[in-house]
Amino acid sequence: MKDLIGRLRKLDERYLYSILAALVVLFPWIVRSVRWIQVVNFFFVYALLGLSLNIILGYAGLFQLGHAAFYAVGAYTTAILSSRYDIPTFWLLPVAGLLSAVFAILISRPILHLRGDYLCIVTIGFGEIVRIALRNDASSLVFLSKIPGLQFLEEKLTGLVITGGPNGIFGINRPAILGFTFRQQWHYYYLFLAFVVFTVFAMRRLENSRLGRAWTCVREDELAAETMGIDTVRVKLLAFAIGAAWAGVAGNLYASWVTVIAPESFSFWESVIMFCIVVLGGTGSIPGVLVGTVGMVVLPEILREVLLNIQQWRMLLFGAAMVIMMVFRPEGLWPSQRFRRQLELAKEAVGSE
Amino acid sequence: MALLEVRNLTKRFGGLTAVDRLDFEVNDGEILGMIGPNGAGKTTVFNLISGIYPPDEGEIRLNGQNLLGLRPHLITEQGIGRTFQTIRLFRNLTVMENVMAGRHCRTRAGWLAAILQPQSQQLEEQRIREEAERHLRFMKLYEQRAELAKNLPYGDQRRLEIARALAIDPQLLVLDEPAAGLNEQETNELMQLISQVRGSGITIFLIEHDMKVVMGISDRIIVLDNGKKIAEGTPAEVRGNPRVVEAYLGKEE
Numbered sequence: 001m002k003d004l005i006g007r008l009r010k011l012d013e014r015y016l017y018s019i020l021a022a023l024v025v026l027f028p029w030i031v032r033s034v035r036w037i038q039v040v041n042f043f044f045v046y047a048l049l050g051l052s053l054n055i056i057l058g059y060a061g062l063f064q065l066g067h068a069a070f071y072a073v074g075a076y077t078t079a080i081l082s083s084r085y086d087i088p089t090f091w092l093l094p095v096a097g098l099l100s101a102v103f104a105i106l107i108s109r110p111i112l113h114l115r116g117d118y119l120c121i122v123t124i125g126f127g128e129i130v131r132i133a134l135r136n137d138a139s140s141l142v143f144l145s146k147i148p149g150l151q152f153l154e155e156k157l158t159g160l161v162i163t164g165g166p167n168g169i170f171g172i173n174r175p176a177i178l179g180f181t182f183r184q185q186w187h188y189y190y191l192f193l194a195f196v197v198f199t200v201f202a203m204r205r206l207e208n209s210r211l212g213r214a215w216t217c218v219r220e221d222e223l224a225a226e227t228m229g230i231d232t233v234r235v236k237l238l239a240f241a242i243g244a245a246w247a248g249v250a251g252n253l254y255a256s257w258v259t260v261i262a263p264e265s266f267s268f269w270e271s272v273i274m275f276c277i278v279v280l281g282g283t284g285s286i287p288g289v290l291v292g293t294v295g296m297v298v299l300p301e302i303l304r305e306v307l308l309n310i311q312q313w314r315m316l317l318f319g320a321a322m323v324i325m326m327v328f329r330p331e332g333l334w335p336s337q338r339f340r341r342q343l344e345l346a347k348e349a350v351g352s353e
Numbered sequence: 354m355a356l357l358e359v360r361n362l363t364k365r366f367g368g369l370t371a372v373d374r375l376d377f378e379v380n381d382g383e384i385l386g387m388i389g390p391n392g393a394g395k396t397t398v399f400n401l402i403s404g405i406y407p408p409d410e411g412e413i414r415l416n417g418q419n420l421l422g423l424r425p426h427l428i429t430e431q432g433i434g435r436t437f438q439t440i441r442l443f444r445n446l447t448v449m450e451n452v453m454a455g456r457h458c459r460t461r462a463g464w465l466a467a468i469l470q471p472q473s474q475q476l477e478e479q480r481i482r483e484e485a486e487r488h489l490r491f492m493k494l495y496e497q498r499a500e501l502a503k504n505l506p507y508g509d510q511r512r513l514e515i516a517r518a519l520a521i522d523p524q525l526l527v528l529d530e531p532a533a534g535l536n537e538q539e540t541n542e543l544m545q546l547i548s549q550v551r552g553s554g555i556t557i558f559l560i561e562h563d564m565k566v567v568m569g570i571s572d573r574i575i576v577l578d579n580g581k582k583i584a585e586g587t588p589a590e591v592r593g594n595p596r597v598v599e600a601y602l603g604k605e606e
Contacts, residue, residue: 202468209467209474210460210481213446217454220443227403229429229458229521242464 024193028186037185039301044192045254046297050277050289051199052246057275058284059212060239061219063120066127067274070244072134072266073100074251079169079261080162089175089256093249100248101241108240112233127271134263137165168262175256188257195253199246203286215239280325282332291334354417356381356556357402357525362411364397371397373580375411379525384547384557386571390600393577395560396438399529403435404428415525430458434518435527440510444503448494448513451502452485455520485520492516492546508539512546519550526550528559532566544570568592576600
């Protein structure tokens with residue numbers, strides 16, 4: 001085995017990438033199983049979500065445990081406008097992204113000054129608020145009729161269907177372009193693949209830009225960053241907005257893929273999965289997020305084939321995996337170089353005492 | 354008109370008056386030293402100038418422009434660069450990246466330019482690198498540019514903080530105990546560097562406990578004790594001032 005790895009290392013990097021690219025492009029043709037292509041499609045959606053959260057959590061260092069809310073805004077925007085007004089879902093991509101971004105700016109602005117744990121708790125809160133509001137549909141707003149002058153709202157809002165309540169929305173249009181409608185799993189495979197490739201490409205560029213540096217400075221030492229001329233409020237808002245916009249886009253793709261969505265797909269547990277994808281995979285690192293997604297999404301599916309009672313074991317395995325990771329490899333499976341070095345130095349310091 | 358004018362500056366923390374009706378000026382092109390026993394309020398003055406917290410009373414003006422109420426990043430943009438008493442580098446970033454951070458407020462590329470990378474953004478990035486390299490060479494840190502900031506020896510970290518502040522292209526450089534923890538050779542090198550910085554047209558305002566440094570490079574010195582200015586003048590004048598001597602000796606009890 002070591003010999004094989006040794007030989008692999010010597011191969012020109014470009015050969016490996018070409019082979020990998022070919023495998024990725026030919027995957028649906030090689031693996032004919034609809035089930036497994038579907039699993040990979042799930043991987044793609046969560047990869048997008050993980051990469052979007054990586055901006056907020058990985059680059060800017062803001063503890064976000066309510067990311068599913070942005071995902072939901074994008075998905076529901078697409079679902080409502082598509083099923084009710086028959087707008088093509090591709091046109092709704094920018095709408096979903098934009099609405100998620102605006103939503104993110106509105107709710108994050110008042111809480112930007114909060115530190116670490118406090119920010120975390122508030123984000124859990126707004127994640128839940130979104131889910132419950134979606135579940136209660138227009139009834140969520142009935143409380144407004146208590147305001148003098150707005151009594152008429154009570155009658156208008158009760159029974160009004162916007163989000164479809166606990167049953168959600170069905171009949172979302174599938175994506176269509178130039179007369180071609182995406183229907184089969186392998187159609188979606190290439191669509192999602194294109195998005196993931198573009199996202200990785202765009203993230204790489206963001207990472208190494210003036211804004212990307214500003215994010216890492218804010219993460220390292222916010223006061224120093226502000227004193228060095230970085231507008232930390234603006235930079236943090238941008239992290240939320242861009243991260244949310246991308247989650248909204250993922251929501252659009254997801255909605256047009258499953259064509260039926262319900263509030264329970266955007267629960268706190270989903271936010272936790274996204275959080276773990278980023279942290280366990282390697283906070284701040286793009287390959288880390290992809291590896292994390294494999295671990296959190298693909299692995300359970302593979303295990304399902306092996307252990308038929310996976311549902312019972314899932315929580316147990318999940319908890320065990322977290323503990324093991326934090327003890328043996330807290331920097332994540334594929335950490336960004338910085339984090340790994342930070343931890344190595346910490347270990348050295350302790351060892352030398 | 355002086356470069357920096359401070360009038361009636363007052364800051365209270367609960368019952369403690371940290372800075373008490375402070376009045377002073379920093380003249381363009383000079384090196385002004387600020388000394389005083391520990392707890393005299395010197396770093397508080399710096400934090401007030403940087404905009405980290407607002408004063409309770411008083412005014413701070415840079416080139417006649419009122420700095421009160423401005424957030425720290427805007428004050429920095431106006432042209433004030435600073436270092437911290439406890440070094441506050443971006444520890445997990447490289448030396449190069451730390452200095453590039455100083456260029457942030459002098460450049461403009463946003464998220465869209467970052468993704469699309471038009472000609473203007475690429476040119477800007479190149480200039481950021483060139484500027485950063487220039488400051489690194491000046492501070493004799495070019496060789497270590499790829500090293501993580503936290504791996505640098507202490508003396509180099511202090512110089513890096515100064516390089517980062519210089520990258521802002523400030524009019525006024527505010528240094529909080531730049532010589533703290535340096536050995537004799539490093540201290541001499543620092544004094545030379547500070548002179549060179551002044552020579553390039555930047556005004557310097559520094560806090561320092563090392564008397565050799567302060568007396569050696571300052572044009573003028575102000576002395577603080579318990580938040581009040583108790584003396585002001587050239588190094589020679591201040592050294593002989595009995596009130597200054599008393600402030601230091603009195604505290605040793």
